[in-house]
Amino acid sequence: MPSKSSARIAALTVAVVCSTATAVVFTGSAQAEAVAVHDIQGSTRTSPLAGQQVTDVTGIVTGVRTYGSSRGFWIQDPAADKNPATSEGIFVFTSSTPKVAVGDSVKVSGTVTEFVPGGTSSGNQSVTEITKPTVTVESSGNALPKATTISGHSVPRKYAPTGDEGANGSVNGLPLKPRKYALDLYESLEGMNVKIGSSRVVTATDPFSELWVTVKPWENPTRRGGTVYGSYDSQNAGRLQIQSLIPTATQPFPTANVGDTLKGTTEGPLDYTQFGGYTLTARTLGTVAEGGLERETTRKQSRNELAVATYNVENLDPTDDSFADHAAAIVKNLQSPDIVALEEIQDNNGAKKDGTVAADETMRKLTDAITAAGGPAYEWRSIDPVDLADGGEPGGNIRQVFLFNPERVSFTDRAGGDATTAVGVTKANGKAALTASPGRIDPAAEAWKNSRKPLVGEFVFRGKTVFLIANHFASKGGDQALHSQNQPPVRSSETQRHLQAKSVNAFVKDILAAEKKASVVTLGDINDFEFSETTKLLEDDGVLYPAIKSLPESERYSYDFQGNSQVLDQILISRSIRKDGDFSYDSVHINAEFADQISDHDPQVLRFRP
Template identity: 60%
Template sequence: MSPSIPPALRGRRARIIAITVPVGIVGSLIALPFTAQATPSPDAVIAEVYGGGGNSGASLTHDFIELGNAGGASFDLTGWSVQYLSGSPSATTKWSVTPLDGAIPAGGSYLIQQAKGAGGDTPLPTPDATGTVAMSASSGTVALVHSTTALTCLTTDDCAADTNIKDLVGFGTAAVKETSPATGADNTHSVTRDAALTDTDNNSVDLGGATPTPRNSAGDGETPGGGGEPSPTPSPTDTTPGELRIHDIQGATRISPYVGKSVSNVPGVVTAVRSTGTSRGFWIQDTKPDKNPATSEAVFVFTGSSTPQVKVGDSVLVSAKVVQYYPGGQASGSQSLTELSGPTTTVLSSGNKLPAPEVVNAKTLPDTYAPKAKGLNIEPLALKPDKFALDWFASREGMLLQIGESRVVGASNSYGETWVTTKPKQNPTPRGGTVYTGYNDVNSGRLKLISLTGDTLTANVGDTLTGTSAGVLDYSNYGGYTLQTTTLGKIKSGGLKPEVAKKGKDNELSVATYNVENLAPTNAQSKFDRLADGIVTNLAAPDVVSLEEIQDNNGNKDDGTVAADQTLAKFIAAIKAKGGPSYEWRSIDPQDKADGGEPGGNIRNVFLFNPQRVSFVDRPGGDATTPVEVVTSGKNKKTVSLSVSPGRINPTSDAWKSSRKPLVGEFDFRGQRIFIVGNHFNSKGGDQPAHGVNQPPTLGSETQRLAQAKEVRGFVSDLLAKDKKAKIVVLGDLNDYQFSKPLTNLTKGNLLTDLINTLPKNERYSYVYDGNSQTLDHILVSSAIKKPGYDVVHINAEFADQASDHDPQVVRIK
């Protein structure tokens, strides 16, 4: 699916509005949330988890887990334990156990100290129990267990069935969690419940990022709930501004020179307030800026899950600790935000005029997106806002900005996010987007918008956001810099329509690829109907359709089911109901949980074909682990065929570990043999973001895709070595760009032609992500296929209402 994390699968600290996250970017990526772990607890719960002790920027020396008791009686912990599991467990991962004793007082807390880091200067309050577990700061799972025996469950469903687990908290990108993981944890933030210990069995709702507040059973430590915002009533003793201004705290690099230190009475005017969700707070901006364009004049004041007691227009003094918050955790490669955490706020006056927002237009942002640092971290570098767009944004962090009429380049999604361009002439597509043409040509004019006030947009690519939109500049690990709007313009339709492919001639074989985004019988019939209509109407009923992300017969239920005949029967029936052919299908069931994608879904590649137009050459023996080979027969061994059909390319190779294996089939069209290879390479989920701290970003997932491309190349090379005139189509969701190493490996030496490169440069896209129109899906052909007719059929990616997040493609072969 998406090149990083799909909108529907995103775990995030609630940086924007209160959201219950369902998480989606990924037949290629991670799982949709499962059922709740247990019934909500009336007494003992895991109240706070912190894994950043002693890490960079942390003040606390140790990791810790805090339990809370919402009941009216003490809770006996004799024979109990807390246990920790890494966020991405393998089949051999073990739970770490810390035995407990004593009790949690009624309405009180219980503190478990864990491993000590190398840094920090503040010890925990005296712990009630001590362990040695080195927990991750950004992702993991903690369980409260009525046993001291290590758990064996490694999935959410299996842990849900374990009656010894009383409470469970998954955070970051944890695979094991209650419904969906809590977000906001990093070196300087824990995940914590509110003071009422609310427990709805949804970690992302119940817990959020906060300044760590460890408290033991004796009541020593800080009040839980993320560090409250005290009454803002001014006192005669705290109305004098401190020595430091916001621009001093922000500094001229991405890291505050005062990180980890406490600051007093920092002055500013409140420009925006976030009073919902688990990451509440407010932005303040200095009304007396300095003359340094590299230093921001605004900062976010983080109040955790406590509602800020300030209003827009309040003149305030804030005393707090300076922290660097990394959305998604520091390991994600994202940039950080300088924040004031655990604040004490004094309101001096109300109704003050706000600083004028800085206008962003076509000339504001530099054309060059980011400084080049040979892959190293750019955080220590001095900001150069006149040279690099990322530096310009970093130097305006938290400040009021304003844009005028702007073209939409990324359709509105379920999170309320919409992408516009502030540079309308930068790499425009014919349909109104902005195309991504290469690693060195990142579109610097893109800007993500989301409303801070609850206003919504429903916009397609090519629409126009009219009027004025203004707000504060924030940052997310998904999408980078974001304008959180307090004033939002209106949408004027650009009239974008879904495309319809040219119907193939009678003597042309039409072959299409379509990622149908985790299709399962449990999906609504409307999804089947829309996808079917896309195949029949928009793709003009191709003779062969190579499908990606067909799930097994019960979707993401993880019970060992691998067959997908019911999924395909329902889809084929929907196609026929739309007036399409009575397709037949061929596929190979994967081994359970071996092909990646949504856990329990067992996605696979599938061929649909119209038996009235083309024949499938069945050769028995293909299964999940048997490799397909090219064999020769006949006089002088000039007849080339497959050892099995359908078959899989070297399925036991490490290249395909936790990833889909290519499906290969022989087809016969009017006496001509066609070899088709359907693919779904591993996702880009391991790549660092283009807007991150390492420039250029590390493409961690590319190594496996390159190995996969080499496997496919080896098969195609063998086939062409035995028949240089073989007609071969390699197609599917290759999860990478036409200029990437995996694709250039497939095309080097003219082995195959990537048909996306035959289109004009501004039309080379099948997917829209972060406002970039880009290519993840491909059709490649061998040289024996002359003058193929080729279309990318834009029916999904540019629209707010999508049947899939990918656009299909079709090739017509004479």
């Protein structure tokens, strides 16, 4: 044994470890039978030894996590079995900073535990761990087990098996088929030393020092380097989250945008995390080669075109430092649309809970910033919500707001709209009209409980009336992830969005019943995909048309989540606008693909001639 290793072992024999969760010793418990890592992992997602004591589990330390609430280390048994479904690696949870180093050969005794990141209610899969461990370091400086390469050719095209109906759709008890399903492959490598080669970034670096790459660059690519999520059966198997075990003082986590490349080898244990599923926790981290992604600018509307936009400005309140950036986006990237439906405008003191609901200070700062950026002197209309009744960040009282350029379009003001009064439709001289403008759709209905109520307004452009419905549907919070233990995942949040879609669709029908050829635009953060049942309920056999479907599939996205570029923000139009295809649509990619985003949503712009 090398002298350094001998010294390390000698020191450990006399060490007193203060943590109650971990002890480093030389004598393991004799009360449990010695097993190998692959015996613990088994050939399904949960260990056949869960809840049992194990002793003298041998392996080489391949990674050490010294931060966060899940401190510990990974070991891998270099003596692999011949079953591709059984992992040779496992995480040892110590709770305190581990007393081992990469390359140590150890024996571990403890309790086999299935830990579910996020808790069982999350629907996440579990991580097989050894908890309450005692650890024996036998030697140091050992070569690590050869990393298993994760590549486009090793990852199956199919993402996940269908869950067992007898187990409420869970895949936990199904035998792993790593050559058939991507999730099964990743599970069969749980805790093992893995690596990827140069891979394209498909979700930008986030504030938590994470990014996503794809090992299948040909899989549903966007023209800007991302990966399109185009259906519930197209989960994109090549996506993988990257985190780092390297101290930031040694190597800061790279800042990357979509379309950049994480070059070279990235290597480390394969973990499973609460917010990303299977995650390569890098012990060796590649470097970023920039792809040159630039923010888009849409074209200017012509004199005869009405330009309508929707933009989620992400909890904007007077304390934010992003007003100038949002103003520049509206003026330069969106080319000063005639009307902008804003989502997530907060009240005048943001998340402070003191009964404040007015947002005039927020809007004044935004409109002043737009003017300073060279944009029009926008006016605005909105309705203050009842305090704490519309969801979102507690105390923020988010709401939708109409911005409009009075030199290009006029707003028809009709008194009577407030937070609790439902707007209606009347008919006069063969034309539809709102009973209140602005107004809110059915605010007392169950569909809108603890959620943003749609804001309706009546506008006139070149003598033609246009009805706008600004929406912010219920979020996807509470839905199970694509990597859930249930396959297909449970999407519980859809229930409320379906009610909301029916409510908005019914209101559109009221307008069209009063005026068959009325121009109606319903827009905003729909929080659902263009192929979803929510969107189908809004469409209802052609009453409305999702204009984003006029784009090529590779350009249909407004949001980027866990490596999937997807649609959440939409503009839907009535038949009179769609009739001859005389409209243009643009998803203006200025935020979602960038690490330095000012919102997590990309705005959308519709141009048409009423």
